[in-house]
Amino acid sequence: MAKKIMILAGAPEHRTLDWEDGRLLNTFLSAFATFATQPEPAPTAPIGTDPGSSSDNAVWRSIPLHKARLETGLSQVHELEYAHYGDPEFFETASFSTTASTEMPATDPASQSILTRFYDHSLAIHDDIPSSQLPSGSFSTFVSSFNTTDATSRDDSVEASSFAPGHHIHAPDTAHLSDLDDIPSAAYLQSISPQTMTVNLIVGVISIAEPRTVKTRWGSTKSLVELLVGDETKSGFTITFWLTSDSESNAQDSGSAESTLRCLRRQDIVLLRNVALGAFMNKVHGHSLRKGLTKVDLLYRRRLDRDDVSGLYSARQLSSRRPGHPQLMKTKRVWEWAMNFVGGGGTSLGKRKLRSRTVRDWEIPPADTHMAVNFGMTPEQHASTKCWLHRQLFVTPPEVRNVDLKGKTAIVTGSNTGIGYECAAQLLNLGLSRLILAVRDEAKGEAARTRLLSTTDTKDTVIVEVWKLDLLHYDSVREFAQRATGLTRLDIAVLNAGVCRVNETFHAPTGYEYDIQVNYLSTSLLAILLLPSLRATTGRLVVVSSDKCCWTKFAESHQQPILPQFKNTMKPKWDMGERYGTSKLMCQLFLSQLVKHVPASTVTVDLAAPGFCYGSEFARDINGSLSGVTFGLWVHLMGRSCSLGARSLVAAAVNFGSEVHGQFVEDCKIRPQAPILYKPEGERVAEQLWSETLDELSFAGVRGIIQGFAT
Structure with missing residues (x-):
C-alpha cells in the first residue's frame, strides 16, 4: 500500500501572497522531499519560464519559515500580546512583534534608512507647516479642560494634560468628526500638497509604544511617542507625537507632554483634535502639530479603582440605548469595538502601581488563570x-x-x-x-x-x-x-x-x-x-x-x-x-x-x-x-x-x-x-x-x- 503523507499548513495573509510565475514552484523543496523520503528533484525553471512546462504539475509557493522584517519603516515595539494586522492603506510605524526576539536590530541599513527618511518627513510636517496651509476650520477656539502645566515646552505638539484623580473633562466643541474609514488615500494627500489636511477623530487606543529619542539632522534631539488606534470602521492607524524641543531644555521641559500620553492605556477612548495627515511610501499616517495644536481628550476609561482617572462619559451612558449627541454615539460605537477587539495592556505603560503595590490590568485575570478558552x-x-x-x-x-x-x-x-x-x-x-x-x-x-x-x-x-x-x-x-x-x-x-x-x-x-x-x-x-x-x-x-x-x-x-x-x-x-x-x-x-x-x-x-x-x-x-x-x-x-x-x-x-x-x-x-x-x-x-x-x-x-x- 502506498505511503500517504498529510501536511497541515496555516494559511498566510492574503496580502502576503505573491502569485507571479517567477515565485511559483512545481517541485517539492529539498526539506520536504527529504521528509517525504522522495528523491530530491533536479532544479527546474519556475513555471512560466519554460513554454513546454506541463500544466499537470502541481504549483507551489515557498513561504519562509523565519519572519523577515518588511521594508515599511517599522520602529517602536508595542509589546502586544497578539499579532495585530491593521488596514493595508495605513502606514504603521510600530513593530507588532509579540516577543522581543522578533524585533530586528536597529543597525539594519535598509530599515535605518527608511526610519531616517520617515523621521525627516514627519518632522517637516510637525515643524514647517505655515498656519496658512491649514484649513481655517481645522482649529477650534475651545480651550481644553485639561490643565496645561507650566513645564510644557512651547514646541510640544500635544497639549499637556493633568490627569488628576476623579478628573472629568467637558465636551469639546468639535466641528466635525471623521471615521478612520473616511481618511483619504495617500494619492489624494499628495495631490493637495503643500496643504496639510487635519482631522478630528474619536478612536480607541490599541497600543502606546515606549517613548524614544531621535537625533535630527541638525544635531538636536526630539522625543516621540507612537499611538496605535482604531475605531469601528478601521484599525491600525498610527499617529506620531513629537514631544520636547531639544536636549538643552530636557531638564526643565521634558516629561509633561510625554506623561500625558503615558497616562493613556489600551482600550481608552480618546478624542484627538487636529491630527495632521501625511503620506509616506504611498500609505497614510498621522502626526501631531506643534504649539499644542493637536489635543488629546479622554472620553472614556475603565477605571482601575476609585482613585483612577475617568473620562467624560461613564459606562452607564455608553451602554444606554437612548439616542444622544453625535459625539456620544460615536464614542459608544468605538467603545463597543474596543471592548470586543482590543486586548489588555502590557507591563510597560499606563497605571501599574497603587500605593506602591503592583496593580494587575483590570481586564486580565491573574497570570495563572489567564487561559484562552x-x-x-x-x-x-x-x-x-x-x-x-x-x-x-x-x-x-x-x-x-x-x-x-x-x-x-x-x-x-x-x-x-x-x-x-x-x-x-x-x-x-x-x-x-x-x-x-x-x-x-x-x-x-x-x-x-x-x-x-x-x-x-x-x-x-x-x-x-x-x-x-x-x-x-x-x-x-x-x-x-x-x-x-x-x-x-x-x-x-x-x-x-x-x-x-x-x-x-x-x-x-x-x-x-x-x-x-x-x-x-x-x-x-x-x-x-x-x-x-x-x-x-x-x-x-x-x-x-x-x-x-x-x-x-x-x-x-x-x-x-x-x-x-x-x-x-x-x-x-x-x-x-x-x-x-x-x-x-x-x-x-x-x-x-x-x-x-x-x-x-x-x-x-x-x-x-x-x-x-x-x-x-x-x-x-x-x-x-x-x-x-x-x-x-x-x-x-x-x-x-x-x-x-x-x-x-x-x-x-x-x-x-x-x-x-x-x-x-x-x-x-x-x-x-x-x-x-x-x-x-x-x-x-x-x-x-x-x-x-x-x-x-x-x-x-x-x-x-x-x-x-x-x-
Whole structure:
C-alpha cells in the first residue's frame, strides 16, 4: 500500500501572497522531499519560464519559515500580546512583534534608512507647516479642560494634560468628526500638497509604544511617542507625537507632554483634535502639530479603582440605548469595538502601581488563570432555545471517573435530597474521606446520611456529618463558616442550596425577596467566608448556576443602586422564573469580579449547571397545586435525572485545572456563561453589583478576606 503523507499548513495573509510565475514552484523543496523520503528533484525553471512546462504539475509557493522584517519603516515595539494586522492603506510605524526576539536590530541599513527618511518627513510636517496651509476650520477656539502645566515646552505638539484623580473633562466643541474609514488615500494627500489636511477623530487606543529619542539632522534631539488606534470602521492607524524641543531644555521641559500620553492605556477612548495627515511610501499616517495644536481628550476609561482617572462619559451612558449627541454615539460605537477587539495592556505603560503595590490590568485575570478558552460556540448560540433543547434531550453528561479523593474533605449544601444528594453520593464513590452535609433541616440531613452510608463501599472509613445551614439567615451562614475553620482540611465546597418561590415573599430581617436572599446574598457570603479554609489546601469552590441566567431580563440592572430594588414588589407582576434566573445571573456577575481578586493558585472558583432535572425539591412550593402537576409533567418530559445533572457539579469540583477558574461547567464541559457577561454592559453591571454586595455584607468583614488574597 502506498505511503500517504498529510501536511497541515496555516494559511498566510492574503496580502502576503505573491502569485507571479517567477515565485511559483512545481517541485517539492529539498526539506520536504527529504521528509517525504522522495528523491530530491533536479532544479527546474519556475513555471512560466519554460513554454513546454506541463500544466499537470502541481504549483507551489515557498513561504519562509523565519519572519523577515518588511521594508515599511517599522520602529517602536508595542509589546502586544497578539499579532495585530491593521488596514493595508495605513502606514504603521510600530513593530507588532509579540516577543522581543522578533524585533530586528536597529543597525539594519535598509530599515535605518527608511526610519531616517520617515523621521525627516514627519518632522517637516510637525515643524514647517505655515498656519496658512491649514484649513481655517481645522482649529477650534475651545480651550481644553485639561490643565496645561507650566513645564510644557512651547514646541510640544500635544497639549499637556493633568490627569488628576476623579478628573472629568467637558465636551469639546468639535466641528466635525471623521471615521478612520473616511481618511483619504495617500494619492489624494499628495495631490493637495503643500496643504496639510487635519482631522478630528474619536478612536480607541490599541497600543502606546515606549517613548524614544531621535537625533535630527541638525544635531538636536526630539522625543516621540507612537499611538496605535482604531475605531469601528478601521484599525491600525498610527499617529506620531513629537514631544520636547531639544536636549538643552530636557531638564526643565521634558516629561509633561510625554506623561500625558503615558497616562493613556489600551482600550481608552480618546478624542484627538487636529491630527495632521501625511503620506509616506504611498500609505497614510498621522502626526501631531506643534504649539499644542493637536489635543488629546479622554472620553472614556475603565477605571482601575476609585482613585483612577475617568473620562467624560461613564459606562452607564455608553451602554444606554437612548439616542444622544453625535459625539456620544460615536464614542459608544468605538467603545463597543474596543471592548470586543482590543486586548489588555502590557507591563510597560499606563497605571501599574497603587500605593506602591503592583496593580494587575483590570481586564486580565491573574497570570495563572489567564487561559484562552475555546467554547466551540458563541454565548448567544449556547443560550438559544434550540441548543438548550438539544442538551436536554440528546446530551448525556459523562460519569466522572479515574479521580481519587482519598484523604480529602468536601462540603455540599442542600445535600439531603435531589441534585445535592446525588453530588454527595458521587463524591463518596470517588473515595472522599470526609463529607459535610450542609442542610436546613437536620432530621432530613440525618436520613440522607443514613442512605449515603448504606450505599457506599467505604462506610467503615468515611466520615459523613450533618451540619445545620439556613441560607435565609446571615447568622447561620457565619456560624457555619466559623465551624468550617475547625476542619483539619477543606478541599471542595459545592454551594448547591437554593430556592424558587412560587409567590413573592420578603425576608423580614433584611427586607430582600427570598430568592435574592438565599440564592445570591447568602450564597455570596458563604462563598467568601469559606475562601480562607479552602486556601489552605488550594481547594475548589463550586457555585451551582442555571441556564435561566441566559434568558432573564434583569430589569433591575438599569437602576441605581441595584440591590434595594429587590426590596420592592416586582413590576408589573411577580414572575417566579424571571426572579430565579436573575438571582442566578447575579451570582455569575459577582463571581466574574471575585476571580479577579482570588487567583487560582489559592482557590479555584467556578460555576456549574446540572440542567433541567426531575426528582429534586427545586419548586417544592407548588407541589399539590395545579401548577405543580403541570410543572411535574413538563419536567419529566424534558428533564434529566438528578444523578445525571449532578455529574456536571462533580466535574466542576474535581476535573480540569486552573483553566476552569471563573468559568461555567455544563455537561462536564466548559461552556459560555450568560451572554451579558461578554459585553461591556455586563462589566458595568458586575462592577456595580460587586461594590454594592460587598457593602451589604460588610458586617462580616468580607473586604478584609478578599484583600488578604492580594498578598
